[in-house]
Amino acid sequence: MELIATCTFGLEKLVRNELKNLGLWIASVEDGKITFEADEEGLIKANLCSRMASRIQLKVGEFDATTFDQLFDAVSEFKWENCIEVSDRFPVQATSAKSLLHSEPAIQSIVKKAVVKRLQRVYATDVLPENSDALYQITVKCIKDHFTVSIDTSGEALHKRGYRSIANAAPMKETLAAAMINLSDWDQARTLIDPFCGSGTIPIEAALIAKKMAAGLNREFAFETWPWIPQDKIKQVRDELRAAQLADVMPKIFAFDINPDTIEIAKENARKAGVDDIIVFKCVDFNNLDFRNFKNCTFVTNPPYGERLEEEAYVTKMYQTLGEKFRQTKDCSLFLITSRQDFPRLFGRLEDKNRKLFNGNLKCYLYEYR
Numbered sequence: 001m002e003l004i005a006t007c008t009f010g011l012e013k014l015v016r017n018e019l020k021n022l023g024l025w026i027a028s029v030e031d032g033k034i035t036f037e038a039d040e041e042g043l044i045k046a047n048l049c050s051r052m053a054s055r056i057q058l059k060v061g062e063f064d065a066t067t068f069d070q071l072f073d074a075v076s077e078f079k080w081e082n083c084i085e086v087s088d089r090f091p092v093q094a095t096s097a098k099s100l101l102h103s104e105p106a107i108q109s110i111v112k113k114a115v116v117k118r119l120q121r122v123y124a125t126d127v128l129p130e131n132s133d134a135l136y137q138i139t140v141k142c143i144k145d146h147f148t149v150s151i152d153t154s155g156e157a158l159h160k161r162g163y164r165s166i167a168n169a170a171p172m173k174e175t176l177a178a179a180m181i182n183l184s185d186w187d188q189a190r191t192l193i194d195p196f197c198g199s200g201t202i203p204i205e206a207a208l209i210a211k212k213m214a215a216g217l218n219r220e221f222a223f224e225t226w227p228w229i230p231q232d233k234i235k236q237v238r239d240e241l242r243a244a245q246l247a248d249v250m251p252k253i254f255a256f257d258i259n260p261d262t263i264e265i266a267k268e269n270a271r272k273a274g275v276d277d278i279i280v281f282k283c284v285d286f287n288n289l290d291f292r293n294f295k296n297c298t299f300v301t302n303p304p305y306g307e308r309l310e311e312e313a314y315v316t317k318m319y320q321t322l323g324e325k326f327r328q329t330k331d332c333s334l335f336l337i338t339s340r341q342d343f344p345r346l347f348g349r350l351e352d353k354n355r356k357l358f359n360g361n362l363k364c365y366l367y368e369y370r
């Protein structure tokens with residue numbers, strides 16, 4: 001099968017590497033999209049194990065079209081009956097950019113009609129009740145008149161690990177937190193510190209990595225409703241991943257935040273994720289932390305950005321103080337994401353590296369100091 005892992009812009013190489021490490025064959029890497037080959041087991045593993053992909057999609061096909069007739073004909077050619085049975089559900093979602101066919105509702109409607117017509121013909125029936133448990137979300141993406149049609153295998157986006165039912169005001173996606181840890185120099189010989197932990201996403205993702213706990217073990221996926229993906233294979237993969245977890249690792253992970261309610265939320269999320277035993281949470285203002293005590297630590301953090309006018313002065317001062325305090329540490333590194341391009345100036349040191357990453361729709365930079 002040809003599968004597509006979608007991801008946030010900037011994470012393509014990381015996702016490619018994690019798919020490679022699962023033994024999957026990579027066909028191509030494009031912006032936000034990694035195409036790879038996999039059998040059923042690979043499809044299951046990619047969903048359960050990827051920490052940084054947004055979704056795993058089953059590629060149906062691609063073609064160029066500039067008229068609705070061309071779109072209808074191309075979609076009718078695909079052998080939808082190979083996976084969709086007569087009573088399965090198959091909603092369609094389309095996006096279009098820089099294309100002659102730009103109306104997304106119209107594209108959705110034409111694609112739906114084409115699939116319906118094909119299935120009605122193949123199954124020799126006028127009635128497709130769409131009332132089974134099996135859900136095949138058809139995804140149509142059109143860029144510059146080129147259509148890619150796929151079926152979503154994930155269901156909810158993969159950043160939803162199942163441990164965060166409560167969030168603070170500005171949580172980051174788990175996929176981005178995992179990427180920041182991956183891009184950092186943290187290993188278990190070093191202490192990981194998030195001084196602005198919010199709902200705990202960064203420390204929790206670090207703890208999951210340390211314990212080798214697969215990202216998707218505690219959630220369900222759309223492919224689990226598909227009869228042609230064997231349930232015993234899914235169970236086997238889940239059992240193997242559980243058996244591979246490490247019970248007795250003791251990484252040093254510290255999570256701080258000034259807000260006592262937020263710290264309680266973070267603790268509860270860590271408990272749900274099964275990693276509360278290896279994270280030390282503390283409600284503390286970073287201004288009151290003595291950074292001279294920090295040696296051999298990796299700070300991975302997502303502080304406030306001061307996007308709202310009333311926060312700007314507070315955040316400006318915070319970044320200046322952080323710079324002063326960081327200079328008191330010994331053998332420490334910092335991996336900090338913010339939308340503020342003036343961060344290095346305020347921090348008082350030019351970064352060793354920065355990468356453009358998106359936190360939701362907001363263009364940000366991951367500043368690295370080693």
Ligand SMILES: C[S@@+](CC[C@H](N)C(=O)[O-])C[C@H]1O[C@@H](n2cnc3c(N)ncnc32)[C@H](O)[C@@H]1O
Pocket residue numbers: 168170171172173195196197198199200201202256257258259262284285286287302303304305
């Ligand atoms: C952008 S949020 C972090 C979000 C977090 N990454 C998550 O996924 O939930 C920034 C956090 O910094 C905390 N904060 C603000 N000022 C602080 C200070 N002086 N010391 C420690 N934490 C502070 C806020 O309470 C907030 O939870």
